[in-house]
Amino acid sequence: MDFNFSEEILVLKKSVRDFIQTEVEAVAMQIEKEDHIPERIIELSREMGLFGLSIPENYGGLGIGMVGKCALYEEIGATHNGYTTLIGAHTGIGTVGIVELANENQKKKYLPDMATGQRIGAFALTEPSAGSNATNLKTTAVKKGDKYILNGLKHYITNATEADIFTVMAVTDSEKGAKGITSFIVEKSFPGFQVGAVEEKMGLKGSHSAELIFENCEVPIENVLGTEGQGYVNALKILANGRAGLAARNLGSCQHLLDMSMKYVQEREQFGVPIIEHQAVAHMIAEMAVEIEALRSFxxxxxxxVDEGMKVIKEAAMLKLYGSEVYNRVADKAVQVHGGVGYISDYPVERFFRDARITRIYEGTSEIQKNIIAGQLKKEYR
Incomplete structure (x- = not known):
């Protein structure tokens, strides 16, 4: 295994780091207070090509492999997680399905605008009755002539208010269970589609999640993504592919928390010495550093x-589980190390602590990852 980055990735990595540190970090508290990412930051992100990380060069993207993409995600993760989520959800589950499963006409129609960020992507699977049990979908798609008519409700959909293109899972044959689910490319402008209530969340300010409402929504037959009846399989592929990227974003946040913590423990004094000299604090810092380094390697x-084309169902689930749990442990220790300052909302540690919590839930809960891991192990040990 060779994890050395190419010269191109190293240059991009530095550019992204500079952008994050000088532009995004400067407005991080503004994003938190206003629950809005400034349009200037979005436009600068477009100019840098950050919306096209997953999209091949022949469709206008950067065409970066997963190792290179994780190198950039690590930098992007070191700032406000609302911004990180907007970019990550688009370049991950929002576009990966179209890149990997769409036919040529669909790719030519959608990917160029998605690569430039002119059209944002989102992934719509979760429903009130279908979260962890993704096969229990109630949204239906009935074929009528040259269209499918979709009816149903999705919720907790990341990028819902910003997105123009949605990868939507719906039931086309209720008798076939998981094999009766089909995926569709749905445009926000399609008749019968609307964005519903925006959900107020504990964290991830600036990243908006909302309901999607389908009332006799008309979707052209040519917007079936992949093969009819393969939607559940498609969903699993899309989610599995994105898990390394999600872990890299968590890694970036963890490293940023360690950096902030190291600065603080060397400046803050108690009993006449910097608090890093107190063993209890030193041990917490050491534990943070060990877990971060393990997460980086994994x-x-x-x-x-992924870049080698290997099967990663088990490993991706392990990584999603481990990455989210490490982020939560590191954030907790960072608050503890900072003491009262870490609990104050004017200081970023408190924000990261709240933002970390969702990583154990979205894109597959920790419990679901354990089920996947156990299921794969049972196959291996037969």
Missing amino acids: TYRVAWM
Whole structure:
């Protein structure tokens, strides 16, 4: 395994780091207070090509492999997680399905605008009755002539208010269970589609989640993504592919928390010495550093496996589980190390602590990842 980055990735990595540190970090508290990412930041992100990380060059994207993409995600993760989520959801589950499963006409129609960020992507699977049990979908798609008519409700859909293109899962044959689910490319402008209530969340300010409402929504037959009846399989592929990227974003946040913590413990004094000199604090810092380094190695190993075309169902689930749990432990220790300052909303540690919590839930809960891992192990040990 070779985790060395190409010269191109190293240049991009530095550019992204500079952008994050000088532009996004400067407005991080503004994003938190206003629950809005300034349009200037979005436009600068477009100019840098950050919306096209997953999209091949022949469709206007950067065409970066998973190892390179994780290198950039690590930098993007080191700032406000609302911004990180907007970019990550678009370049991950919002576009990966179209890149990997769409036919040529669909790719030519949608990917160029998605690569430039002129059209944002989102992934719509979760429903009130279908979260962890993704096969229990109630949204239906009935074929009528040259269209499918969709009816149903999705919720907790990341990028819902910003997105123009949605990868939507719906039931086309209720008798076939998981094999009766089909995926569709749905445009926000399609008749019968609307964005519903925006959900107020504990964290991830600036990243908006909302309901999607389908009332006799007309979707052209040519907008079936992949093969009819393969939607559940498609969903699993899309989610698995994105897990290395999600871990890399978590890794970036963890490293940023360690950086902030190291600065603080060397400046803050108690009993006449910097608090890093107190063993209890030193041990917490050491534990943070060990877990971050382990997560870094695991992330790039799975990313390398993806680039090599290897099967990563088990490893991706392990990584998603481990990455989200590490982020939560690191954020908790960072608050503890900072003491009262870490609990104050004017200081970023408190924000990361709240933002970390969702990573154990979205894109597959920790419990679901354990089920996937156990299921794969049972196959291996037969």
